[in-house]
Amino acid sequence: MIDVDGVTKRFGRTTAVDDLTFTVRPGRVTGFLGPNGAGKSTTMRVVLGLDRATAGRATIDGHAYRDLPEPLRRVGALLEAGSAHGGRSAYHHLWWLARSNRIGRSRVAEVLGLVGLDGVARKRVRGFSLGMKQRLGIAAALLGDPPVLLFDEPVNGLDPEGVRWIRGLLRDLAAEGRTVLVSSHLMAEMALTADHLVVIARGRLLADAPLDEVVGDAPSLEDAFMRLVTR
Numbered sequence: 599m600i601d602v603d604g605v606t607k608r609f610g611r612t613t614a615v616d617d618l619t620f621t622v623r624p625g626r627v628t629g630f631l632g633p634n635g636a637g638k639s640t641t642m643r644v645v646l647g648l649d650r651a652t653a654g655r656a657t658i659d660g661h662a663y664r665d666l667p668e669p670l671r672r673v674g675a676l677l678e679a680g681s682a683h684g685g686r687s688a689y690h691h692l693w694w695l696a697r698s699n700r701i702g703r704s705r706v707a708e709v710l711g712l713v714g715l716d717g718v719a720r721k722r723v724r725g726f727s728l729g730m731k732q733r734l735g736i737a738a739a740l741l742g743d744p745p746v747l748l749f750d751e752p753v754n755g756l757d758p759e760g761v762r763w764i765r766g767l768l769r770d771l772a773a774e775g776r777t778v779l780v781s782s783h784l785m786a787e788m789a790l791t792a793d794h795l796v797v798i799a800r801g802r803l804l805a806d807a808p809l810d811e812v813v814g815d816a817p818s819l820e821d822a823f824m825r826l827v828t829r
């Protein structure tokens with residue numbers, strides 16, 4: 599479970615997140631929606647201890663990220679593709695991450711298989727396509743078999759096969775009882791993937807409800823979203 603409790607984050611005069619409170623529960627995919635600059639990435643970074651909240655607090659299964667002893671085993675995250683060192687192979691990138699969290703080589707092989715990169719495990723990341731880099735980022739997130747997962751715009755730039763693969767993966771992870779939070783701008787995709795939605799704009803909560811409830815009588819999620827954010 600992820601708890602965001604009264605979180606405010608300011609950068610100088612910009613209030614990126616404004617007294618935001620919501621809970622992300624296990625066993626379902628929670629879509630995190632909002633216009634550009636709404637504060638989605640900042641909220642995720644606060645949850646992951648990468649940005650410090652100006653006020654309020656975010657916890658993962660009751661603990662602040664910095665207090666998690668082996669964080670990769672508690673929470674996995676995909677923030678941006680291409681964060682792996684280009685000169686390393688996919689295998690070495692994952693093994694380097696695994697070692698510091700007491701995760702064995704067999705799990706590295708397992709996640710490479712899970713994301714379909716076993717055939718290119720020894721190739722340098724530099725030569726990977728965007729889709730392959732995205733799969734490697736997801737392999738890293740899954741390395742510690744964590745119960746909580748955050749994905750920031752995981753389908754950006756992917757081809758239809760990649761988009762469909764990620765959709766299936768997110769649904770499977772939730773069906774296994776994990777907590778899955780995924781941000782996206784792609785409303786049609788979110789309508790197919792998410793069970794529950796948290797919608798924010800200008801750092802504030804606009805909706806925290808099941809997908810059907812957010813759509814209501816609107817013709818599509820996109821229409822419902824536009825109504826919410828222009829209200």
Ligand SMILES: Nc1ncnc2c1ncn2[C@@H]1O[C@H](COP(=O)(O)OP(=O)(O)OP(=O)(O)O)[C@@H](O)[C@H]1O
Nearest residue numbers: 609612613614632633634635636637638639640641
């Ligand atoms: N490190 C930073 N320094 C200054 N301002 C920042 C920083 N990070 C984010 N911001 C600002 O905070 C606001 C929220 O940005 P954030 O990236 O969290 O939004 P987002 O919802 O993820 O947007 P997008 O959908 O465009 O990725 C924006 O106004 C952004 O310019």
